Amino acid sequence: MTTATFAPQELSKRVAPGTAVRNTMTLAWRNLVQIKHNPMELLDLSIQPIMFVLLFAYVFGPAMEGSVDAYLPIVIPGIIAQNALFAGMSTGFGLNTDITKGVFDRFRSLPISRSAPLAGRIIADTAKQAWSMMILLVVGFAIGFRIETNVLALLTAFVLLLTFAVLFSWTSVYIAMKVNEPEKVQIFGFVVIFPLSFLSTAFIKSTNGIPGPVAWVMDNSPVTHLVEAMRGLLVGGPVFEHAWVALAWGVGISLVFAPLSLRAFKKRA
Numbered sequence: 250m251t252t253a254t255f256a257p258q259e260l261s262k263r264v265a266p267g268t269a270v271r272n273t274m275t276l277a278w279r280n281l282v283q284i285k286h287n288p289m290e291l292l293d294l295s296i297q298p299i300m301f302v303l304l305f306a307y308v309f310g311p312a313m314e315g316s317v318d319a320y321l322p323i324v325i326p327g328i329i330a331q332n333a334l335f336a337g338m339s340t341g342f343g344l345n346t347d348i349t350k351g352v353f354d355r356f357r358s359l360p361i362s363r364s365a366p367l368a369g370r371i372i373a374d375t376a377k378q379a380w381s382m383m384i385l386l387v388v389g390f391a392i393g394f395r396i397e398t399n400v401l402a403l404l405t406a407f408v409l410l411l412t413f414a415v416l417f418s419w420t421s422v423y424i425a426m427k428v429n430e431p432e433k434v435q436i437f438g439f440v441v442i443f444p445l446s447f448l449s450t451a452f453i454k455s456t457n458g459i460p461g462p463v464a465w466v467m468d469n470s471p472v473t474h475l476v477e478a479m480r481g482l483l484v485g486g487p488v489f490e491h492a493w494v495a496l497a498w499g500v501g502i503s504l505v506f507a508p509l510s511l512r513a514f515k516k517r518a
Contacts, residue, residue, distance in 0.1 A: 269362035270287055276356075276369025281376060282341065294336070294377055298385045301328050305452060306392060313453070321394040326479035327451030329385050330472060333378055333414040334446060338438035340374040341421030345431045368515055371418060377415050381405065397484045406482040413475055416499030419506035426513035449473040471498035 304406055305328060344355030344367065347353055356366050386394075424437045448463070449472035450456065456464040467473055473497040481488035 252490040272361040272365035273368040273372065276365050277372040277376075280370055280373035294381050295384050297335075298328065298332050298381050299388050301332065301469070302385060302388045302392070309452065318393050319394070321389060322397075322480070322484040323454055324452055325385065325389045325394050326483055327449075327476050329382055329410065329444040330476045330479055331442075331451050332381050333386060333410050334417060334442045334472070335438060336374065336378045337380055337414050337418035338421045338434060338442065339377070340371055340418045341423075341425035341437075342431050343374070344370055344422060345425040345428065345434050348376060348425070349429065349431065363515075365420070367511075371415060371422075374418070375411055375415055378411060379407065382410060398482060402482045406479055409478060409482070410475070413471075413495055413499045414498075414505040419503045419510055423506045424509040425512065426510055426516075445470065446472055449476060451476045455486075470497055471502075474498070 272485075302325065305324050306317050306321060310317040310324070314320040314323065328464050347366070347370075353366060386396075419436060420441075421437070425431075425434050428434060448467050449470040450467060451472060459467065471494070474491040477486070478488050478491040478495055480486050481491065
């Protein structure tokens with residue numbers, strides 16, 4: 250009796266487009282199902298937006314606009330935009346966690362698309378951002394905020410926000426590929442996202458009275474254009490002139506950081 254020896258077959262580095270899509274959606278679902286085992290993640294996506302809405306509305310509203318009701322049309326779109334930026338940091342945090350814990354090493358041994366782990370994480374986090382926006386709107390409704398446009402404008406606001414968030418999330422993906430600890434991704438979020446969101450009109454009606462150079466930065470910030478477009482879609486006002494600038498910023502950011510992220514991803518994965 251003889252024993253046959255089989256050489257291990259090298260896994261193909263390329264898969265069919267349909268298979269790549271299935272791999273991506275499977276891993277996206279894997280990232281969403283993890284919430285069941287880690288409910289604190291869902292609490293973070295829910296409690297933080299609620300705290301921001303209540304604190305800004307009831308602490309700053311009366312001082313800045315005279316009443317909470319008058320401030321809600323200003324602050325709700327701003328908090329929604331700010332929250333989307335911070336939620337985008339979770340993409341980088343989750344990716345870095347998977348890499349440092351060796352999860353991506355397991356993915357490498359599977360006959361799946363090499364981009365599926367990265368794309369799956371981004372899609373799953375986009376769904377989480379949609380959840381956060383819904384929570385913000387529900388809380389806003391509960392304390393008096395009202396959408397003054399229509400359902401189509403609301404759906405457009407969702408699409409605009411999620412599109413910008415996905416484009417901007419490539420910054421956190423790149424940082425995740427370059428650092429060796431998830432906590433460093435969070436540090437990047439606080440160092441960059443906090444100034445970026447506050448140097449905008451996210452929490453104020455206009456830049457009137459602000460010193461010239463600071464006002465110029467705020468008026469030309471991508472966050473300002475995103476916020477103003479969101480306000481136009483939710484409570485009325487100009488939309489297109491701000492939306493296209495916000496998307497142009499997002500596309501520009503992704504054109505810089507997406508290739509860098511993919512190159513770093515190939516080196517690490």
